[in-house]
Amino acid sequence: MNSLIRFFWFCSGANFSILKRTPTESNKYVGIGATVFFTGVLAALAAGYALFTVFQSIWPAIGFGFLWGLMIFNLDRFIVSSMRKKENTWAEWKLAIPRLVLAVLLALVISKPLELKMFEREINRKLDEKKTEFITxxxxxxxxxxxxxxxxxxxxxxxxxxxxxxxxxxxxxxxxxxxxxxxxxxxxxxxxxxxxxxxxxxxxxxxxxxxxxxxxxxxxxxxxxxxxxxxxxFMALRQQEFEKQQPGIEGFDGLAARMDALSALTEESGAMALANVFIMLLFIAIETAPIFVKLISPRGPYDELLELHEDKVKLFKSEKWTFAKGESEARVDYFQGTHFYAMQLKKEKTNRKNEVETSKEIGGMG
CATH class of the missing domain: 1.10.287 (Helix Hairpins)
Incomplete structure (x- = not known):
């Protein structure tokens, strides 16, 4: 059980050491992490089905679907973990709006292949009608x-x-x-x-x-x-030409063809159009749920400790910068002082030497 909780903590992008100090926040981040994880699973399934319709082979579909699911999981985890609870609500929403837009786009991308799978029978009938039209x-x-x-x-x-x-x-x-x-x-x-x-x-x-x-x-x-x-x-020649075109007609079963068939079905049937909208809204709700959970949840001890930790890092950075700046200024002052003193000594030495040589020259002339 502890391993599962820690795994969902990881999915939520939370800091383990801070969460251990705030046990009341554990359930919230377990829920956020589970939502992020299962969104990635749905994305992998959706991409796997979409790519199977393209490659017509299960192993490439599994491989690319797994990679796509990981990418969506990583994006969702980044979106959720990069949000911070602030005391200013409007500031939170300004930071959340770009993340919400990205989440909606991801939801639309994830939902479309699953819609194609849900309406597969109706789409197959539509494709058969299209194939018959193409044959005629x-x-x-x-x-x-x-x-x-x-x-x-x-x-x-x-x-x-x-x-x-x-x-x-x-x-x-x-x-x-x-x-x-x-x-x-x-x-x-x-x-x-x-x-x-x-x-x-x-x-x-x-x-x-x-x-x-x-x-x-x-x-x-x-x-x-x-x-x-x-x-x-002549009919034999015509049949040969038709058989050349037959594979293209029978192969009219790709992703674009299925999306076109789904679009035609939603235009013909109001019920399918409504179901299509509800499915998209469902995935949008799932994808944006972790963001809204963070937005609507009150500022808790985890957020306080996280902000304190970040402020300490900023303060430590400021201290280091002040210390480094002071050392640098001291070294510059020392260099300028010693360099100026050395130049003065050299100048006085040169002047004395010139005076001695001038005296010798005057004595020789006398």
Whole structure:
């Protein structure tokens, strides 16, 4: 238990020696440290999931997620430990505002991958819809890229219509022949029952039409088979092009695609938009909780002792600086004094020497 408490103390960035002297402050800093620690854990999980969608491999995702969690943990720990309780509330808030902005940004970064995980099923359905749209669009674009297929299909339809027209003409002659045999009176029959001259003419016309139809069928069928073989070749080429695009469509599952799908879902559904906002607010509350705890909590014995310790360091620094400054000034004065005295001695010595030499010169001249 003591090890766990000390670990959370460390997470809060508190000074152990001071906390041991203020046991009433222990629970507050245990709570702050636990919040910082679990925020780092959530950041690691969020980054691990986000990077797994990028690398599609678990080990790089675990490694980078662990590093990201450590970085967020270190930032949160620094933000909390760098705050100081002052007697001036406005001064505290001025110092806390930049830290709160940073905490909100961290919360937004942490919450987004976890939102993607929470709405994974809905996002997968949206991505499937997008993939279906891409497949349809790809096929339409490929169809435009192979106009030969449509041209060949038009030729096949023309050949089939020729056969259908020939069949319709044969059927018409068949009806006229039957009407002539059975004595039905029409504009093209005599109305006499039996196989008379008109009936034989109709039969000859029918046989000729049937023969022409058979020849046309064989001839057009050969053409149709040739055209269909060409169509199959073009369709094989089109399928190859589609298969080249298929991996890109199937791989439409990255982080940016999922964020785009989540954005589209929140625009389509008010409930999802509301849930998305609440999740972001939850992480913002978690990330800013240690800062607000320090802001709203009263100034306690830990803060007093910490300020006393810092003031002692400042006072010790001032004393050291005053002592060092005094020593430096004394050395400067000593140097200036001794240097000035030496210069005076040297100057007097030089003057005496000059006087002696001048006297000698005057005596020599006399």
């Amino acid at each position: 669009q790809s096929k339409a674009n490929l169809a435009k890229g192979f106009p030969e297929i449509q041209e060949l299909e038009v030729k096949i339809d023309t050949l089939k219509r020729e056969v259908e027209d020939a069949e319709a003409f044969r059927d018409k002659l068949q009806q006229e022949y039957d009407a002539e045999r059975f004595g039905e009176k029409t504009t093209s029959t005599s109305g006499i029952v039996g196989l008379g001259t008109n009936a034989k003419k109709k039969e000859q016309q029918l046989d000729a039409a049937q023969s022409a139809l058979n020849s046309l069928r064989e001839r057009n069928q050969v053409r149709i088979d040739t055209l269909e073989a060409q169509i199959r070749q």
